[in-house]
Amino acid sequence: MVAPLRLGVAGLGTVGIGVVQIVQRHADLIAARAGRAVVITAVSARDRSRNRDADLSGYAWEADPVALAQRDDIDVFVELMGGSEGPARDATEAAIAAGKDVVTANKALLAHHGHALALASEAAGRVIRFEAAVAGGIPVIKALTEGLAGNALRRVMGVMNGTCNYILTRMQSAGLPYDQVFEEARQLGYLEADPNLDVGGIDAGHKLALLAAIAFGTKVSFDAVELEGIGAISIDDIRRAADMGFRIKLLGVAQMTGRGLEQRMTPCLVPEGHPLGQLQGGTNMVVLEGDAVGQIVLRGPGAGSGPTASAVLADVIDIARGIRTPTFGVPAAALVVPTPARTSTPAPWYLRMTLLDKPGALAKIATALGEAGISIDRMRQYGHQGVQAPVLIVTHKATRDDVDTAMARFAATGVLVGEPVAIRIEEV
Amino acid sequence: MVAPLRLGVAGLGTVGIGVVQIVQRHADLIAARAGRAVVITAVSARDRSRNRDADLSGYAWEADPVALAQRDDIDVFVELMGGSEGPARDATEAAIAAGKDVVTANKALLAHHGHALALASEAAGRVIRFEAAVAGGIPVIKALTEGLAGNALRRVMGVMNGTCNYILTRMQSAGLPYDQVFEEARQLGYLEADPNLDVGGIDAGHKLALLAAIAFGTKVSFDAVELEGIGAISIDDIRRAADMGFRIKLLGVAQMTGRGLEQRMTPCLVPEGHPLGQLQGGTNMVVLEGDAVGQIVLRGPGAGSGPTASAVLADVIDIARGIRTPTFGVPAAALVVPTPARTSTPAPWYLRMTLLDKPGALAKIATALGEAGISIDRMRQYGHQGVQAPVLIVTHKATRDDVDTAMARFAATGVLVGEPVAIRIEEV
Secondary structure, three states, X not given: OOOOEEEEEEXXXXXXXXXXXXXXXXXXXXXXXXXXXXXXXXXXXXXXXXXOOOOOOOOEEEOOHHHHHOOOOXXXXXXXXXXXXXXHHHHHHHHHHOOXXXXXXXXXXXXXXXXXXXXXXXXXXXXXXXXXXXXXXXXXXXXXXXXXXXXXXXXXXXXXXXXXXXXXXXXXXXXXXXXXXXXXXXXXXXXXXOOHHHHOOHHHHHHHHHHHHHHHOEOOOHHHOEEOXXXXXXXXXXXXXXHOOEEXXXXXXXXXXXXXXXXXXXXXXXXXXXXXXXXXXXXXXXEEEEOOOEEEEEEEEOOOHHHHHHHXXXXXXXXXXXXXXXXXXXXXXXXXXXXXXXXXXXXXXXXXXXEEOOOOHHHHHHHHHHHXXXXXXXXXXXXXXXXXXXXXXXXXXXXXXXXXXXXXXXXXXXXXXXXXXXXXXXXX | OOOOEEEEEEOOOHHHHHHHHHHHHOHHHHHHHHOOOEEEEEEEOOOOOOXXXXXXXXXXEEOOHHHHHHOOOOXXXXXXXXXXXXXXXXXXXXXXXXXXXXXXXXXXXXXXXXHHHHHHHHHOOOOEEOHHHOOOOOOHHHXXXXXXXXXXXXXXXXXXXXXXXXXXXXXXXXOOOHHHHHHHHXXXXXXXXXOHHHHOOHHHHHHHHHHHHHHHOEOOOHHHOEXXXXXOOOHHHHHHHHHOOEEEEEEEEEEEEOOEEEEXXXXXXXXXXXXXXXXXXXEEEEEEEEOOOEEEEEEEEOOOHHHHHHXXXXXXXXXXXXXXXXXXXXXXXXXXXXXXXXXXXOEOEEEEEEEEOOOOHHHHHHHHXXXXXXXXEEEEEOOXXXXXXXXXXXXXXXXXXXXXXXXXXXXXXXXXXXXXXXEEEOOO
16 A cells, blocks of 8 residues: 655635545545545644634644645645745745645746746656646646647637636626626625736736646746736627627637747637637636647636635646656756747737718728738628717738737828727637 | 657557557657657558558558557557457457557447456556547546546536537538438448447447446446437427527436436437537537536547547557556446446426327326426427427426326327427536
């Protein structure tokens, strides 16, 4: 009989307690599957006196997560505190230095320090695993790193912030403006303390950067992710995109092109008939495209105690079973520095603008598009509202640079009211 | 540097050649990910002279797959011949006896002999892996066995025969009868030589039995799968189900209940808004429900050279990396014999029947339902066609036994024209 695998759990919030509950509830099941018992030896959290929904009396308590990480009686340091710096980083580094394997749900830590941590861990002959850091309960890191290991990845996409998807789908279903739904989400507790982590795309951008590193064998480069949040999305855009058969999503896309690695987390239009378009509420979805397998779509809960703890346990059981796939699929020392590429892959675009209601206005816009090398696929002009005429255009494929050129030319026509809106239509 | 992992590939059809192509095309990528080279040493197929879309000149040729399986210069026997008996079984047994790991895409072989083969393999300290046998390119075996290893599984569902889903969705989109679309599918080459493997649900039933074994830690028991094909599904049922907001799918469902293990591969209604309802054409989908994670949906190509070869390579790279998860998630010796349970989980049902157009006919049906303990959720009576009135009923939750009782009572009313149809509505 192999000795039990001993965990030290740092962070006893909703996810940490979820992990404790699974380890207690499924001790026999986990032992049967892992081939050895998995036990918690010690825990750490900020406030010992807080009432928690689990019996912690059998575990040693450490006030300091660094001390927990260094205990002789743990094999795996389970980091569920969060944050890219401070105790989470200190304790993770201490765990690696002490020769522990690490399982973490901390996307910010890995997006900023993942490469250095993986290098240190692998130099020590240990692993860092992070299934819970990306798309909650969906086993996407495993699918990408192991399930599609025979593929050259072409593109990785994902709706990976449930709060943003909740806001966008709720705006559509209830016909409410962004500010009102944002406030609803805040009251429901769906938003991070700093809401910009959610609606600014930062949290989802962290996740995308991690997926891109695995998919393309590149060093994590979160700083190169083109980030654009959902704050500027209007109910008008959502409605008019729907009229044309599209949905608006905060969509992450990473792909390797001739010019380098494109990574963007931005609002995009996707067809209503694709699983991405059909995704409602807080559910997450990741789309993996490989040269052999084609398109794989994974859908599931992206947050919450049970789903996130499920992902933590998957990593723990892997370690118990002896599965030691490198953090990013290849040894960290083999990851290459990617050339960051501004989005260059051509795509159709959705353009919305309001024109002065005077003769020739539309012709000027069409001319500006033509001069930028962009041709029109579909156009709709809505009923005049006084002297203003809302116009929707779906273009044929164009690069972002071409669209920027066109937008500059629009401004020079003198027929625009307000700012035009341009949103990429991701071809899925 | 670790020595290369050497493959012997038996079966050079579309999947076998797909495997050869990936191993050749991605040699560097695979070596980087696996930490060692993966090479093909020898191959075997029925007809050496056939032209194949790959350069096989560097590989030894064995006319006999058993001889291939026993070669000293292979580490992994890759079985891509198919069939539950004959050469596939003989060669797999020979490979295990010779101490080889086995990777197979053969669901029939494993559905019938998986337990015995896994026992023998594990006794020899080797593994049999079969990602490619279930849902083609979707890494579902890995997701279930490893990704959700921290969960007690509640239910596993899947649309796992692309041909059946093609037929059902094509019937609906083109408004064509079953026989005509079946013939189309045959001409497109979508059907097995014995079409009953597809439309009779046998192929998909094999896959379900394998998923159930992993999910519930039970010996594979394909013989206990309740099988019902799609041959009796009429365009009327498809249309009328759609009127009520449902789609008809050949849906596999496995769940552990108080009475034992339920396994069925039968036509079911699912809500049009669920990913299962939205699944079009030959694409596969598997739904995994765990107590911690909730519902995970996996979607992707269920067949074809690239997707199936991708799954084979995932298993091969796992073996190269030293990942040796037991075939069914726990050691085969620990699998328990399940008590097979006839479907007892209550569900709503869709009932369609044609009644004689005479006073009191509908009342007699309603009375028969009530006497069987079944209450009506929704009912629609369509315009009379001469003396016959088609009637649709959606019931509240009822067991299969109750529905059978009601159907017997319907027959005794004397108001039915033809046979009534009852299709379970799976709650997803």
